[in-house]
Amino acid sequence: MVKIMATFYFIKCLFFGPRLIKVYGCSERNALTYLPSGAEKLGDGFLKLMNWSIRLGIYTSPLVIWVLHKKNLLGYDGFHSLIRFTAICTFLCSISLAARAFGRFRNPHYVKFITHLEVAQNNYNSNTKKFLSQYDFDFSAWPVDYDAKEIPKDSDKPRRFVDQESKNRSITEIAKLLPCRILGYFVAHSIGIRLLYPGTIMQYFIEPNLIDGRSRLIEEHLGERHKLVTRDGNAIDCVSVDRRASPGYSNGDWLVICCEGNAGFYELGMIGTPLEAGYSVLGWNHPGFGGSSGTPFPRQDQYAVDIVLQFALNKLNFPAERIILYGWSIGGFSASWAAMNYPNVKAVMLDATFDHVLPLAANVMPASWNSIVTTTVKYNLNLNVAEQLIKYNGPVILLRRMRDEVIALEPGTLSTNRGNNLLIKLLKFRFPKIIDPTTVPVLRMWLNADKAERKEIMKKPEFTNCTCPKLFKQLEEKLKSYIEENSNSFPMLIGQNWTEKEKSQMTIFLASRYMMDFDGTHCTPLPVEMFRPPQEIGSESNFVQISDLKK
Known part of the structure; x- marks a missing residue:
């Protein structure tokens, strides 16, 4: 019975098994690229073409249906043509599967790979994985290393999700949004x-x-x-x-x-x-x-x-x-x-x-x-x-x-980089008494400036010595003192009753601490x-x- 099952698995892999890509460890961990025979290559190539065609047809299905309608192929005659086309494709796929199986059967690398794959799938452990790791192949056939079902109970606490959708909408508001939401679903x-x-x-x-x-x-x-x-x-x-x-x-x-x-x-x-x-x-x-x-x-x-x-x-x-x-x-x-x-x-x-x-x-x-x-x-x-x-x-x-050209609304323009907004939102939450309406303009001015422009900004009286190491050390000590007296959890309420200049200095210090620029x-x-x-x-x-x- 075991031999029959093994034979059945072997034949199944020849026809429908994963594609073998590389064989590792052939010569001091140098990989050997798997070279399929002509029969396997031809059969696999046609099957891949059919797979691509089906995917493309699904992605472009509205256009395909429109073209078929224009050519009057959605009626009785069109249905018969579709049946004939499907029969031809099925026949060609069958021939391709047979050619692929024949090519794999004659290739010793693939036959050895199937043997290791069968052993690993029947008994997957560190030893069998070691042998299976000698190959690079279609990932769909790789045995599972870790499943969410294995998560320990103490680690399986409810996960947090951010949900922007308002839970207080009236029925009228929901009805107005429904057509747009349906369209948005299909677009997404x-x-x-x-x-x-x-x-x-x-x-x-x-x-x-x-x-x-x-x-x-x-x-x-x-x-x-x-x-x-x-x-x-x-x-x-x-x-x-x-x-x-x-x-x-x-x-x-x-x-x-x-x-x-x-x-x-x-x-x-x-x-x-x-x-x-x-x-x-x-x-x-x-x-x-x-x-x-x-x-x-x-x-x-x-x-x-x-x-x-x-x-x-x-x-x-x-x-x-x-x-x-x-x-x-x-x-x-x-x-x-x-x-x-x-x-x-x-x-x-x-x-x-x-x-x-x-x-x-x-x-x-x-x-x-x-x-x-x-x-x-x-x-x-x-x-x-x-x-x-x-x-x-x-x-x-x-x-x-x-010079980010992707997350900047205007490619390469610092002032439109959305990383700026991420920093501002993070600092406003963490230091609400420092990053407030009086210092946000200071922060934006600092973020929008390149190195040369920042040097000019620092010449202004209100920013004198704002970036010198000595002042930064003093600001660091202020934060340490606050944490020692309170805690290091956020939001921190440090900055109450500070002057505008003190808050501006701390703002620039925090910006330099939380963001690093790369040219x-x-x-x-x-x-x-x-x-x-x-x-x-x-x-x-x-x-x-x-x-x-x-x-």
Whole structure:
């Protein structure tokens, strides 16, 4: 019986099994690219073409139906033509499946891969995973490393979500909004989510680059791939590089969880900077990106980063106090949500991130579409980074790109960079007695100025010595004293009865403490020397300087 089942599994994999991409460990961890035979390549190519055609047909279904209607193909004759076309496609798919199975059967690498895959799927443990990790293949066939069902009860507390929708609307107001909300739903679930996350489409054109990037992480950095299953059933593709036991990495005891942008993948994205800085790293792909299933709607994305945190805590065994959340661009939404729900993480770093996605979405759409854009975003794509971030009490640093052309309403113009608004909202919440109507203009003036302009600002009498180290030290001591007498929780009420000049000085100090500028564009990789996690006020740095890392 066992032999019959094994034979059946073997035949099933030949016809419908996962695509094998690379074989690792063939020569001192150098990967061997799997080369399919002509029969397998031809069969697989046609099946891939059919899959692409079906996807394209679904995305363009309204246009397809309109064309069929214009050509009178939706009637009886059209139905018969559709049946004939379907029969031909079915026949060609059958031939392609047979050709692929024949090619795989004659390839020793694929036959050996099937053997290891069967063993791993029947008994998945550290030993069988070691053998399976020798291969790069379709992620859908990868066994599950961690499931949301395994989350310990003490970690499975109710999650917090930011919801902008008013709960006090009258029936009349709801009725007025209903048509717009229905339209917004269809816009969001068709083209809207793909415009917001273009990586869902780009990945089909850059697949070779993703494969090469994944190979580098596994071969050069000794990374390990994992499959995590979320609360809503999505499979999340992630990779970990654990350096705790590796000599020469002084920051290896710290785990950086990387939340990529709307066209970023762990294979090619921001993960390189913390790796170069010597940290342990956990990278993951948004739902619908790379090997991850699903679609990157807010709730799916939140469940995705949730299972990533649980995996880091319960499987990789990193304590929350040793975890740094690093979000780039739209990944700031994922990172800020995780920070809100895991308040004990060490720090949050947000790079080229906005306060809310609505101003950016409205900026690229015609003004006449404002109503539908607002409704679509509010009820379907509500990425409110600022409101989530203010619910985190720990250290935060915002990295702003001076020539950012994506999150600035006017490309490259500092005054329109939405990172400014994120900083203002964060500081207004944390220091309400300092960041008030009298100092917000000072803060905006400081944020809108480049280095040369700031030097001119500092020449004004009210800002004399405002940025000198001695004054900064005094302001630091004031904050320390307040914390010692009260607490380090936010909002802090420091600044009551201060003069306008004192508040202005503290405003600039806080701005320089919470935001760091980088002279680059949105997609320029962050230099490793700028990867400096923030510390709580009054604490000594627990992080090794980059220059001190052993090479």
